[in-house]
Amino acid sequence: MAIRRISDIFGGRRHLLFSGLLLVLLFVFLLDLLVIDHIFGPFVYFYLFFTLLIIFYGIYPLYVNRRLTRYYWERTKRHRLAVIGLSFIIFLVAVAILGPFLTQDPTEVDFPNKNLPPVGFSAEQAIYDRNTGNFITTETPGTWHHPLGTDDKGRDMLAMLVSGTRISLQVGLMATLIAIFIGLIMGVVSAYLGGWADNALMRFTDIMMTFPFFLLLVFIVFIFGPSLWFIILAIGLTGWTGTARLVRSEALSLRTRDFIMASKSLGASDRRIVFRHLIPNVLSSVIVIATLSIPGVILAEAALSFIGLGDPTVTSWGLVLHAGQRSLDTAWWIAVEPGIMLFLTVLAFNFLGDGIRDAFDPRSQV
Template sequence: MSRLWRSRALLLGLFILLAIAAAAALANLLYPGDPFDIVARPNLWPSAQPAYPLGTDMLGRDITAGMFHAARVSLLVGLGAATLAVLVGTLVGVVAGYFGGWADDCLMRLTELFQTMPSFLFAILLVVILQPSIGSIVFAIGITSWPQISRLVRAEAMRVRQQDYVSAAVTMGLAHPAIIWRHILPNSIAPVVVATSILIAQAILTEASLSFLGLGDPSVISWGSMVGAGRSSLRTAWYMTAVPGAAIFIAVMGFMYLGNGLNDVLNPRSEAQ
């Protein structure tokens, strides 16, 4: 526990992410209306009116309200896509690493197939086929992000299966699923925890890129869609893209700091330093 409090990166990442999570949780309370509602004169610069501290966009929508509501969508996509990637990658990696042989060969060839395809272009293709929605975006990002998790888990599973306690469990006749659940997974999950925070950051960036290209869910507002909407006024009202762009940057940095901090805490070598 003391190592947690000594990790500045971890504490900074947690502070940033807790602030974003609080903004997302309070969105309906602070701004109960629809963030797409036109509430004031268009193109109000930040601080021009106290009621709209971040100004309004080209249609007169409150940017502050949009930022709060968009935080929920961006976090939902990031967490959902990372969860899907971790579930698929962990399943593939643990089966390949534990059983080896033909199972390892087949699953690693499948992993390599996914890795050879440009993940962003593959995500665009999936979103276009499935029609832009939060569900299709989460699925597209998650299903293109699992290979890195599978390789991490496979390497850890191959290491753990050589341990004496695993050999003892096999000798005692414990079933393979029980061995995987009780011994392999708990001792292989540490690097996955660190990688998951990076995956969430990547998913938020990918969702922003998809929304910027017009492939976001048109029924909800996200930071990426706000950046895309403001590009038409970039020369005259750059704040429309700068404000949500800064939010994306801060959120990504928060998850990166969290990942670095978790790596310091979970890495056994850091304890000896």
């Protein structure tokens, strides 16, 4: 009975079209993986999947409900810190997209120019004198060829920060979307079906919540390897519990409302009730928790890289921080610059999340 109701819940033309495109994408992925021999990397298919997800369940609902979208945007604009946060996030997205075309290769080594300070600063460097066979200490200024300086291997700090921006946004957005998607499905199905299904799903959620999130994340990455792919999946597959409980709580209160009971009495299907009434009424809370979850995900990836469990093949902020801790006394900028970027990014998402929460709260006076 419960299985039949689940199949009825997740029907609909838009959802069937999305499912069909998803099956096509899965077929192409398997064809590329097993037959064509990896023309595209897994992240390309990841991007395509999340692009479809955002178009069908993000952009399209905003376009259909333009009046409501305009209303919430006007309320969000009154929260000045949220506008500042959104502006910085847009800047980060532009840097992640355009930066790789405008900067050097972050892995390119310029060893003669190692430990160069940023423009406007100078630092002492020990240079080997072949004539005397001794090291001579000189004051080296920053150059515009490396405006933010270089690390202890001569790699350009600006290029590494740009690469770190792209990696952080990838991990933050993808892992959060995975967690939100799982949490939304678990919460809605649990609340709407009730009975043994609700008990089973919530007990499983409780079991997942008993494990320390970061330790579980470290264990998964340690077992399967420090690949960025596994880091995203690990964060997404372990970070959905809070969303599931929040969605279930709100869906339980909505399930007994008059408009839900009226829809049932008029013969509305389970699918229509869930997608027309339940999910739209919990989306505001889901959007808020998603926005506020992204900085935590970014910090989790940075922490993994900092302790040596990050993907060594990509240049992330945490990896740069890990490298910079060894030379804080002589090359402070190696650790300070990615630290500032992490701080500003987390602050921007928190500002935006607070603004969206106030905009969706009818009791707020923003």
